[in-house]
Amino acid sequence: MPADTATMRKLKPIVAMNEALDTVMAEDDDVVLFGEDIGAYGGVWALSKGLQKKYGEARVFDTPLSECAIMGTCAGAAMAGLRPVIEIMYVDFMTIAMDPLVNQASKIRLMSGGAFDLAMTIIAPFGAGTCEAAQHSNSLEAWFLNTPGLKVVAPSTVYDTKGLLAAAIRDNNPVMYLWHKMLYDLEEEVPGGDWIVPLGEAAVRCEGDDITVVAYSLMMYRAMEAAAEFDGRISVEVIDPRTLHPFDLDTVLTSLRKTGRLLVVHESPTRCGVGADIVRRVCDAGFELLRQAPRVLGGKDSPIPFSKPLENAVIPQVADIRAAIEAMVQ
Amino acid sequence: MPADTATMRKLKPIVAMNEALDTVMAEDDDVVLFGEDIGAYGGVWALSKGLQKKYGEARVFDTPLSECAIMGTCAGAAMAGLRPVIEIMYVDFMTIAMDPLVNQASKIRLMSGGAFDLAMTIIAPFGAGTCEAAQHSNSLEAWFLNTPGLKVVAPSTVYDTKGLLAAAIRDNNPVMYLWHKMLYDLEEEVPGGDWIVPLGEAAVRCEGDDITVVAYSLMMYRAMEAAAEFDGRISVEVIDPRTLHPFDLDTVLTSLRKTGRLLVVHESPTRCGVGADIVRRVCDAGFELLRQAPRVLGGKDSPIPFSKPLENAVIPQVADIRAAIEAMVQ
Amino acid sequence: MSFTADELKRMYTTMVLIRKFELNTIEIFAERMKRGDFPGALHSSEGQEAIAVGVSSQLRRDDYVFSTYRGHGHAIAKGIPIEKVVAEVHGRATGASRGYGGSMHLFDTSINFMGGNGIVGAGLPLALGTGYAAVKRGTDQVTAVYFGDGGASQGAFHEAVNMAAIKKYPIIFICENNLYAATTHVSANCPIDDIGERAKAYGIPGPVIDGNNLIEVADTVGAAVARARTGDGPTLIECKTWRHRAHCMVIPEHRPGKDRKYWAGRDPIDHMRDYLISENIAAAAAIEQLEADAQQQLDAAVAYMQDSPLPDPAEVLEVVYAG
């Protein structure tokens, strides 16, 4: 049933993902879901809660603790025409699944001359802020963006979390679907029913005239918080790309026509990161729109340390974003 | 013995690497070398030719066909205070060794509060042009640059190939040393003796006033070729960063003070690539120097196809570079 | 396994066709290399034809196969038309992968030939996916996946065989143990005598057989396929064999002469020829005719390749992403 704004309710991101899975699994028997602890237990994040009971062990099941095998099963099943969805418990563990994703899934279509569609979705939480230290706090989206053949999604709002997952699973390409652990307890009002948020469409989260801040996932909320703190003194437009590839450049350029100032904020490492690429695209397509130097406020050049004050120091905080905006808008 | 310009000789890159290894192994017993076919056979690229005979099986040896184990051995040996050097036969196979490199080697120093130096060097050939198709032609430097804790080197000339490897092995951090397969048969005049090229120093390959072209490894030669074709009509300055991290931004900014125009050329994928990051740095540190939009000519958004015309189409060719320069300089 | 005379002759012809294909391809590649025109990597399967043909003799058209970079024989035996194989290794638009894959990446969806693989051991985890798909759909399709003695040292081998055993997926893991991984002897990749022995670590059968004996390969694979089709799970089969040449064209021969002499007397095609004659299945003349047929097929395929265009670069970016 379609989105029903008459029946608004509060929802958390993981429940939104679970609902999206339920919807697509109900309408398409080719959609299957597996990963570590995904079966009877329902996933350590509760992603698959109730789904094995509803769709059976043939479609929702546990795997051994073998990320390479999980990704390989996913890619092979996609080659066989299924529409597999897997959970990688933390995106950090993708280090073990890079070959079946990068050398296989992202390339098999091209290597076969276009004979295969690999319709597969990898769901993985990312990001720091939970004091889980250097091996459970990473943000690897730049690796995936630098890998031709993959699409990359990073939702922020609960509404997008549900709508983008539905779109990702229906897409005929390998999609990395990345959600942020710090948004786990977020609760937002959403309609009843189902909806889709198409890949490749940015959202303007708040309109402003002085500066364009591009931020996704958790950092979108931090950017909004920073923007609010100026109450009017500086008018900030916050753009949430929502999908990192394909990337909606037009919405950013349209905003820059107003503001002439660009700040990109993300938590993943700055070097060869998402912000660098947005700066490259903007320079390429709209250099004349830039009234001053575009800036990137990204993660520091450091693995994520454990202790809270150290962890905070390497990831953009609201105050850092506010300071960056202030430095750009005199 | 130091570099001796009295005894110039022709040298190929792989021999230059072999000489650098020989030199550092002779002076430091902690330097060890291993990998697939690296022992008695001398390496499929001839990297270790003669070295097992000279330094013994304890320091130069074969491993099983297990990249994860090879990288793990390398990181663990570095933790034990050795200075291991490994060969990954093609950088493409790093997909299997990402965990011991990224979650272990690049982070152990930080996770231990600085208790360990991991002095290790990974030598891997990269790049397309040999019709080896999608799994033997990749350029993954952007992944490594996006990983805090790693240094990344990509030599072009035979002189640098030797001098940078000596510097990389002596460095106290994990260093990805990436050489291009298309330079395998390159022969250049170099001095006798030994020398070091410090990490983090760019080289101006040819001076010019109209445009600054930043290109490394194979693309440096293609950029030089393109520059030469203008014979004077357009005056091109070609800068070879040689080390991608640490990156010598000053040399690029100095050049831009003259030219005001920036073109970065590389073969690895454009999205979140090296060029995007150089554009970000230049905008950040020298936006006012840019007379027009900086451009990146990088690899296309495609895995590397097999057949020659297809392969050429996704990698910058000399004509593409020339056209990009012409489009920028009217 | 009881084969009809025609079947045996057809299998012999296919082995010969593979052998002739490898020889012809090396010739063409060598010529181009002399001209300084590097045509890509080439890994000959000469000497291992009995495995490819024996395995394929037990598979249906809709059974899945994952191959390696040494997979020309696997592809031809499973049924990719020879002209499409020839066209692909020479980068033509009419090739099995339209020129996008090359020697290491032959695909044919019409017979579920799921591709070669340039990454050692990487086919095994992919095989889990088609194995699972067959179970999920309730078909009785099986999946065969090839790998080498070196491939058994990859973590992917362990993860894949382990998961297949746990899930009882219908997969035949075929280890072509030709005693060398590039220049490295198997003893430097495996500390025990037989890779098949490792099947015990997963509680599945692990027969170790003569990979140069077509009938023995067919019998062993036939039993494994029957097990798999009826839901009894995977089998690991180690086929001892020998490649006639060094690892690939750019690596010189380095293997001890005595090994080479030993195996020279164990060529799988010679063995099959003797078998056909001794069992009165075909006389020498008839066998020569089969060999001539193979030559004719190859000649036609090479001509087809030579008349075929190179792929159009303008199309590349349309191939990368699915609509």
Next chain:
Amino acid sequence: MSFTADELKRMYTTMVLIRKFELNTIEIFAERMKRGDFPGALHSSEGQEAIAVGVSSQLRRDDYVFSTYRGHGHAIAKGIPIEKVVAEVHGRATGASRGYGGSMHLFDTSINFMGGNGIVGAGLPLALGTGYAAVKRGTDQVTAVYFGDGGASQGAFHEAVNMAAIKKYPIIFICENNLYAATTHVSANCPIDDIGERAKAYGIPGPVIDGNNLIEVADTVGAAVARARTGDGPTLIECKTWRHRAHCMVIPEHRPGKDRKYWAGRDPIDHMRDYLISENIAAAAAIEQLEADAQQQLDAAVAYMQDSPLPDPAEVLEVVYAG
């Protein structure tokens, strides 16, 4: 293995100290979580103390140890001062890793404790490096590396044990099989009864023992260490055990009650207490004294932690790269 009474008592005290440490840490973490202040992940080793203490009893100060994210016991038993362990898990600058590592990343170069690891199975390939280094330098140091029943499903397990066996590296692979990987029973990770059985796939010994029996652990590890020191290569030891709690603090208990009841009667500390008494090594009163000593050590360590500063964020970027 013959231990002196003092050694046995010291080992008992260490087991108790580990137990008390885990309980105390959970308490402090739970409090902070109530306040909405998430202190990070915490994986308790309660119930597995006999393995950590038994293994360490056979190691020298200069032997290497690679641990896991469930490694508090490994660290304390190898000899990281308790106050540095307490300080680290609570993120203080005085911690074993100066607050940079936390519970999953305890390091101490002075005793070659090479760190916990947040990546399942990732310690095994690292152990190859210290194993190799000892051989290369001609020392007789051994390396012990811990992993779980789930860890045995990682490709890294296969690559590491295989290479260690081929090279005869002095490594003891210690599998703490507590029957569950997060919420998944070992039968869903391993299709055979004993993970130790897999040692045969590498031609090395693979004893399967009661991991809750300190003496049995010590004896088995002692034999493996002796083998390793004399150049006879690695051993894979499977220790059957049970963790008292669910995987980590945020995962509710889900394991069947009957299993829990069964193992409740097999606590390693109870077992050791009974042993000390039945063998007349220590009377009940003396044992209470040992437990009081452990409590005192812990209390002092907690006080030390509470007086310790948090690390200075200004220093982070100086730590990332070595000079």
